[in-house]
Amino acid sequence: MSLIVGIVAFVGFLVAGIVYKLYRSQWFWGIVAIILLLSANLIKDPGYLSITYSEATGRLVGNLVDILRWSAPIMLIAVGMVLVIATRGIDLSVGSSMVAGGAAAMQFLSVVKTPDSVSGAAIAVLLAILTGAAIGAINGLLVTYVGLQPFITTLVMMMAGRGIAKVITGGQNTAADSAPFKWLVNGTVLGFPVVILIALAIVTALALFVRRTAFGLVVESVGINPSASWMAGIRPNGILLTVYILSGVLAAIGGVFAVGSVMVVDISGTGYQSELDAILAVVVGGTSLAGGKFSIRGAVVGALLIATLDKTVLFLGISGAATPAFKAVVIVLLCLLQSQRVRNLFTQRRAAATADPAAAPKASVAA
Numbered sequence: 001m002s003l004i005v006g007i008v009a010f011v012g013f014l015v016a017g018i019v020y021k022l023y024r025s026q027w028f029w030g031i032v033a034i035i036l037l038l039s040a041n042l043i044k045d046p047g048y049l050s051i052t053y054s055e056a057t058g059r060l061v062g063n064l065v066d067i068l069r070w071s072a073p074i075m076l077i078a079v080g081m082v083l084v085i086a087t088r089g090i091d092l093s094v095g096s097s098m099v100a101g102g103a104a105a106m107q108f109l110s111v112v113k114t115p116d117s118v119s120g121a122a123i124a125v126l127l128a129i130l131t132g133a134a135i136g137a138i139n140g141l142l143v144t145y146v147g148l149q150p151f152i153t154t155l156v157m158m159m160a161g162r163g164i165a166k167v168i169t170g171g172q173n174t175a176a177d178s179a180p181f182k183w184l185v186n187g188t189v190l191g192f193p194v195v196i197l198i199a200l201a202i203v204t205a206l207a208l209f210v211r212r213t214a215f216g217l218v219v220e221s222v223g224i225n226p227s228a229s230w231m232a233g234i235r236p237n238g239i240l241l242t243v244y245i246l247s248g249v250l251a252a253i254g255g256v257f258a259v260g261s262v263m264v265v266d267i268s269g270t271g272y273q274s275e276l277d278a279i280l281a282v283v284v285g286g287t288s289l290a291g292g293k294f295s296i297r298g299a300v301v302g303a304l305l306i307a308t309l310d311k312t313v314l315f316l317g318i319s320g321a322a323t324p325a326f327k328a329v330v331i332v333l334l335c336l337l338q339s340q341r342v343r344n345l346f347t348q349r350r351a352a353a354t355a356d357p358a359a360a361p362k363a364s365v366a367a
Contacts, residue, residue, distance in 0.1 A: 026286025027298035030305045033284075033334045037305075037312045044316065053191055060191040063311065071307035072199040073098070073254035077274055078281035078299040079203050080247035083210070085282055087223045087240055088291030089143065089150035094251040094278055096161020097135045098271030101128035101252030102259035103165035109176035121180035128252045131168075135161055136248020140241035158275070165267050175264040185260035195257055202253070206246075207296045216294075219243060223291030277306050280331055305334075 041048045041063070051062035059065075077094045084091045105124040109115045112123075135157055142153040187194040210216035218239055221229040226236045254274070259265045283289065284305055285298020309330055313323050 027284075027295060027301045029334055030284045030298070030301040033330065034301075034305050034308050037308050037330075041312055041315050048315075058191060059188045059193075063315070065193060067304070067307050067311050068196045069193045070311060071303050072193075072195045073257040074274070074277050074281060074306050075199050075203060075300055075303035076250040076254040076257075077247075077278040078285075078303045079206060079296055080243075080250035081275075081278040082282045082285070082287050082294045082296060082299040083219060083243040084150070084247050085279075085287055085289055086219050086291055086294035087236075087243055088226075089240065089243070090154060090279075090289075091136075091139065091244065091247045091251075092151070092154040092275050093135060093139060093157035093161050094247060094254075095271035095274040096158050096165070097132045097248045097251035098255030098258055098274055099165045099265065099267060100135060100161045100168070100255070101132045102255035102265040102270050103168040103174065103267070104128050104131040105181070105256055106174040106176045106259055106263070106265040107168050109178045109181060110174050115176060115178040116180065118180045121178050121184070124178070124181055125184070125253075125256055128256050129249055131164075132248040132250075132252025132255070133245050134248070135164070136245040136251075137241065139248065140244035143244065144237040144240045162267060165265070169265065169267065171267070173264055173266050177263060181256075182260055182263055185257050195260075199257075202250070203296065203300060210296070220292055220294065223294075277303075281306050284331065284334060 038049065048063055051060055051064060053059075054061050077098070081091055081094060105128040108124045108127050109120065112120050114120050139150075139153055139157055142148045143150050183194065184198065185195045189197060210219065218229070218234055221232070221234060222236045222239050230236055251271075251274075255271060258270050281302030282299050284302035285295050285300070287294045287298060309327055313326060318326050
């Protein structure tokens with residue numbers, strides 16, 4: 001009997017430790033927000049979370065599957081953004097990198113003689129990646145070797161990127177038809193969307209790279225103190241250039257996902273305001289805009305939250321005019337939950353009320 005009690009106590013101790021650790025993690029509150037949004041949708045439609053298998057299409061069908069598919073491009077640009085922000089930078093050009101990369105892919109597929117070949121689709125994806133890498137390299141060179149502020153540099157490239165897309169497509173919304181290219185976004189593996197599998201594979205590989213090598217530590221050191229890192233033998237310019245190129249490449253892949261779903265690049269619509277979603281995902285995930293420490297896990301959670309929030313707005317029938325305000329309210333509430341000062345305030349009030357109920361109002365006023 002004593003052995004069973006000891007095992008139960010040990011398990012309870014472990015669970016309490018895990019819960020406390022999650023409570024202290026900022027990205028955990030992003031998961032809480034996702035659960036609350038899904039619960040609100042579940043109240044309106046009890047079958048909201050149901051997932052079925054369609055024999056006709058061979059796909060898993062359901063709102064959760066749609067959210068995962070929707071989150072794929074946001075996830076990629078958020079992960080690229082988190083590395084840039086970790087160096088005390090910002091990349092406002094990710095939306096333009098998306099449309100420029102998508103434009104390069106669609107334009108190539110529209111003129112190539114064999115658009116349905118696997119090689120044609122592969123070249124289209126490669127052109128998109130090279131376009132994003134070029135935009136990221138320009139950002140990195142201007143920030144590192146010219147000395148321009150990241151905000152100004154990427155703001156300029158945000159405007160120039162759509163101009164590049166217009167040059168590529170001749171100012172037209174270009175459409176193409178390529179079965180292999182379309183499969184990257186609309187295809188399935190065992191009924192599961194390929195697009196989210198590709199996104200998770202890329203994010204996992206990048207997370208392993210930055211955490212299993214010295215790269216992540218170097219990025220954090222540059223963000224904390226570039227001068228000290230330089231004196232320690234680290235060359236910040238190379239690191240900054242690398243993270244901006246990575247951000248451009250990931251945004252371009254996100255652009256491939258965006259245009260591949262409809263096989264049309266919309267010069268004015270593709271990637272529009274994606275930089276804002278990426279920044280929100282990074283902040284929700286607990287990464288400070290002041291640079292230094294970063295969390296790829298948090299960026300992924302933030303991307304899932306943004307996708308869930310967008311889906312919830314549509315499902316609840318909130319008008320387009322009120323959508324930004326609704327999203328702003330949710331994000332502000334989440335940031336308040338993440339705030340250690342706000343949590344300490346509620347903890348102090350609860351402790352005061354427990355210790356002396358009569359003194360709770362005074363404690364509240366003092367707090």
